[in-house]
Amino acid sequence: MIEPAVKDLSTAKNFATLSFHLPSGNIASHVMWVDADDEHMLINTERHRIKYRSMTSDGPVTVTVWDLANPYRYVEVRGVVDGEIGGDEARAHIDELSQRYLGHDYSATIQSERVILKILPERQRINL
Numbered sequence: 001m002i003e004p005a006v007k008d009l010s011t012a013k014n015f016a017t018l019s020f021h022l023p024s025g026n027i028a029s030h031v032m033w034v035d036a037d038d039e040h041m042l043i044n045t046e047r048h049r050i051k052y053r054s055m056t057s058d059g060p061v062t063v064t065v066w067d068l069a070n071p072y073r074y075v076e077v078r079g080v081v082d083g084e085i086g087g088d089e090a091r092a093h094i095d096e097l098s099q100r101y102l103g104h105d106y107s108a109t110i111q112s113e114r115v116i117l118k119i120l121p122e123r124q125r126i127n128l
Helices: 004-010 051-056 087-102
Strands: 017-020 027-032 039-045 061-067 068-087 114-127
Touching: 004 039, 004 061, 004 068, 017 051, 027 051, 027 114, 039 051, 039 087, 051 114, 068 087, 087 114
Parallel strands: none
Antiparallel strands: 017 027, 017 061, 039 114, 061 068, 068 114
């Protein structure tokens, strides 16, 4: 279950840093749009991207979300990918995120299928 403070920061117009292991063993960190439901952190990406392949290879993932108004106020979720949602639902979700962050539907070129990766928390840290 996602802690209420984690969900609050993750469903507002706040950015996240997504960290994961690359196939080489190195760690990659990407600044991302983020979302959450009652059980999972949600990351929307495309199937052809290295982050998709790396995150779905059973490795650990860390998502840190900071408050846009006060970056010292943040939450961290460590977990693993517990499932994914593709198709029309993932495409609609990226439009919802774009509306939240930019005020319009997603307009970047989509090279492959959009997918929502569901991150099941194993640890949640709240610094408010």
